[in-house]
Amino acid sequence: MSVSQRCLCCVKYLMFVFNLIFWLGGCGLFGVGVWLSFTQAEFSSLPLSFPSLSAANLLLVAGGITMVTGFLGCLGALKEQRCLLCTFFVILLILVLTEVTVVLVLYYLHDQVESHAKANLKDGMKKYNSEHELKKSWDNVQKMFKCCGVNNQTDWYEVLNGTRPSSCCPGAEKDPCNAWSEGCYAKAKNWLSDNIRPLLVFGVCIGVVQILALVFSMQMYCQILYAEKNLD
Numbered sequence: 001m002s003v004s005q006r007c008l009c010c011v012k013y014l015m016f017v018f019n020l021i022f023w024l025g026g027c028g029l030f031g032v033g034v035w036l037s038f039t040q041a042e043f044s045s046l047p048l049s050f051p052s053l054s055a056a057n058l059l060l061v062a063g064g065i066t067m068v069t070g071f072l073g074c075l076g077a078l079k080e081q082r083c084l085l086c087t088f089f090v091i092l093l094i095l096v097l098t099e100v101t102v103v104l105v106l107y108y109l110h111d112q113v114e115s116h117a118k119a120n121l122k123d124g125m126k127k128y129n130s131e132h133e134l135k136k137s138w139d140n141v142q143k144m145f146k147c148c149g150v151n152n153q154t155d156w157y158e159v160l161n162g163t164r165p166s167s168c169c170p171g172a173e174k175d176p177c178n179a180w181s182e183g184c185y186a187k188a189k190n191w192l193s194d195n196i197r198p199l200l201v202f203g204v205c206i207g208v209v210q211i212l213a214l215v216f217s218m219q220m221y222c223q224i225l226y227a228e229k230n231l232d
Contacts (some may be wrong), residue, residue: 011216011219011220011223012078012080012220013076013077015073015076015077015213015216015217015219015220016073016074016077016078017113018073018209018212018213019073019074019077019129019213019217020070020074021072021209022066022069022070022073022206022209022210022213023066023067023070023071023073023074023113023210024070025065025066025070025202025205025206026062026063026064026066026067026068026069026070027063027064027067028097028202029062029063029066029199029202029203029206030059030060030066030067031063032049032059032063032196032199033056033057033058033060033061033062033063034060035121036055036056036059037056037057037060037106040056042137042140042144046121046124046134046137046138054117055192055196059199062099065095066095066206069088069091069092070093072084072088072091072212073088073092073217076088076217076220078206080220080224081228082221082225083222085217085220085221085224088213088217088219089214089217089218089221092210092213092214092217093214095210096207096210096211096214099207106219110199114185115208116154117185120149121150121185122150122155124135125138125149125150125155125159126159128159128160129159129160138165139165139167140167141184141188142165142167142168142180142184143167145184145187145188145191146170146180146182146187147180147182147183147184147186147187147188148164148179148180148181148182148183148184149164149183149184150166150170150183150184150185151183151185151186152167152181152182152183153179153180153181157166166177168180211231
């Protein structure tokens, strides 16, 4: 076996291992997304801008794309096909650039994104009396997180003519009551931060694997091209 063939073999199995880890990471992200979706099922009728619902959908999409990309990488490594490797590299590069863009947008435009999300939720509150499922979702989320409104209980005053839902009241569901003072947006955001923190570390590890997979896929592509030229 020549030096170039040994290098190709080494890169091939390294790429396969990294893509297998990448695929398993995608399964993990998808699994957490499914778990998060099930835990939020009681208020799934809320707008998707609600923090925990946004995170669940994001994880499902990211996990699904990661699984497909990882599978393409494993297949390309085993088959040693330049077409598959090139497709894998392009998809993974787009995925990495998208992830970086999302992180930068959330970091630099955090206040604008949050304001838009809150405004979207407040618009949804206006349908509280007309849509049964939405009403049920708001009642469930307020009971679960022990919160009231988006920012606080005053968000309901415009919607319910100076009153608030009974789900804002701890204990007995009647008015007047000492409604929960905190808004549901902040409560859900804090709950998400507490429960999803380990996933951020996991996400960084997946990011490192993605970069290495890009390097190995390009290296393998070049090795296969070099081997084909030598055969000719």
